[in-house]
Amino acid sequence: MHRPESLAFPPGFLWGAATAGHQTEGNNVNSDYWQREYAAGTTVPEPSGDACDSYHRYREDIALLADTGLDTYRFSLEWSRIEPEPGVFSRAEMDHYRRMVDACHEAGLTPMVTLNHFTVPRWMHADGWWRAPRAAELFARFTEAVLPVVREGVPWVCTINEPNIIACGAGAEEGGANLVAHGLARPSRRVSEELVRAHQLSREVLTAEGIKSGWSVATQAIHAEPGCEEEARAYSYPLEEFFLEAARGDDFVGVQAYTRTFVGREGALPPREDVEKTLTGWEYFPAALGFGVRNAWEVTGHVPVIVTENGIATADDDRRVDYTAEALAHLHQAIADGVTVHGYLHWSALDNYEWGRYAPTFGLIAVDRSTFARTVKPSAYWLGQVARANALPAPSSPVLTEGAA
Numbered sequence: 001m002h003r004p005e006s007l008a009f010p011p012g013f014l015w016g017a018a019t020a021g022h023q024t025e026g027n028n029v030n031s032d033y034w035q036r037e038y039a040a041g042t043t044v045p046e047p048s049g050d051a052c053d054s055y056h057r058y059r060e061d062i063a064l065l066a067d068t069g070l071d072t073y074r075f076s077l078e079w080s081r082i083e084p085e086p087g088v089f090s091r092a093e094m095d096h097y098r099r100m101v102d103a104c105h106e107a108g109l110t111p112m113v114t115l116n117h118f119t120v121p122r123w124m125h126a127d128g129w130w131r132a133p134r135a136a137e138l139f140a141r142f143t144e145a146v147l148p149v150v151r152e153g154v155p156w157v158c159t160i161n162e163p164n165i166i167a168c169g170a171g172a173e174e175g176g177a178n179l180v181a182h183g184l185a186r187p188s189r190r191v192s193e194e195l196v197r198a199h200q201l202s203r204e205v206l207t208a209e210g211i212k213s214g215w216s217v218a219t220q221a222i223h224a225e226p227g228c229e230e231e232a233r234a235y236s237y238p239l240e241e242f243f244l245e246a247a248r249g250d251d252f253v254g255v256q257a258y259t260r261t262f263v264g265r266e267g268a269l270p271p272r273e274d275v276e277k278t279l280t281g282w283e284y285f286p287a288a289l290g291f292g293v294r295n296a297w298e299v300t301g302h303v304p305v306i307v308t309e310n311g312i313a314t315a316d317d318d319r320r321v322d323y324t325a326e327a328l329a330h331l332h333q334a335i336a337d338g339v340t341v342h343g344y345l346h347w348s349a350l351d352n353y354e355w356g357r358y359a360p361t362f363g364l365i366a367v368d369r370s371t372f373a374r375t376v377k378p379s380a381y382w383l384g385q386v387a388r389a390n391a392l393p394a395p396s397s398p399v400l401t402e403g404a405a
């Protein structure tokens with residue numbers, strides 16, 4: 001059988017890596033998550049502290065990414081820094097983020113900016129978080145305020161990161177337990193609807209300025225246990241398709257994919273005992289990316305996809321390359337089958353604060369926890385090579401096993 005030399009990606013395809021403010025900047029003392037980290041009796045095992053000190057070291061991060069051969073950097077604005085009190089906008093903080101945009105251009109990277117990556121200012125949390133009266137309008141006002149950061153030279157803006165996971169967080173609160181980590185929380189309908197409204201209002205602000213926008217959805221590669229197809233659909237819709245439907249008419253839809261979820265009679269099941277698991281306890285399942293991209297393309301009615309996150313928490317960097325190579329082969333197959341995909345952004349650029357713990361390392365670049373020294377891992381150079389070639393080389397092109405159809 002003829003074996004192609006490499007799997008080429010479309011011309012102009014974006015290759016990059018992603019981070020988020022609270023996970024990398026350090027000392028986001030005004031954010032709701034910081035408050036939670038230090039609350040009496042907190043369930044957060046480890047606080048974020050200095051994180052990767054990227055607030056000061058972003059130029060180094062950007063330069064290292066550029067050096068590997070990657071061409072795109074997705075990072076987020078920290079709302080709690082920009083709007084420390086309701087309606088009070090910090091010019092200095094906006095200048096900081098604008099400098100990050102400029103630093104990307106100087107290094108030859110395309111910036112992609114996420115307006116909200118999970119955290120909100122303390123005051124907004126105190127007002128009810130995404131249940132605050134007119135939460136969507138607050139987010140639209142924030143979008144308006146940060147236009148100077150994204151108006152020029154930012155081709156893609158992601159309004160809200162993983163609204164479906166935010167809605168599950170709200171659902172867990174309403175259920176009185178923190179079940180998100182086990183994948184058992186159901187999304188809060190009220191918060192889901194408010195997030196859609198927030199996205200729509202934000203998008204109106206961005207579209208009026210000619211800025212292309214979308215939001216990024218945590219796709220779940222839902223698999224039904226035999227005979228549980230109906231349960232799987234009922235589980236999946238409020239978690240995934242509801243948010244993908246809200247992306248219809250957007251300039252792009254962000255797909256984030258890591259693993260799969262099995263659904264049985266009683267709902268989502270934990271990963272099977274006998275499968276390989278990553279440092280987050282998730283099943284090693286690179287085919288998730290193919291499922292996520294195809295589902296997003298279908299449900300949105302063919303909105304172009306950008307893979308805004310995909311990666312693996314592992315201490316074995318060779319395994320990171322295996323995972324990514326297989327995920328990219330599935331992505332390539334989806335493109336060959338007609339899905340429009342504009343780019344692939346790996347999660348994450350750096351080993352960072354994984355919402356409560358530093359141990360699950362997702363980074364292409366290691367960060368020393370006491371000196372903040374960065375060490376570029378072989379996987380980063382490997383992905384940079386793929387970026388330079390705009391193709392996945394044949395020797396590492398794995399045979400597609402599952403999820404290719």
Ligand code: BGC
Pocket residue numbers: 020023161162165218256309347354355
């Ligand atoms: C989030 C990231 C997170 C990653 C790995 C996504 O849910 O957007 O903030 O670190 O997945 O858990």
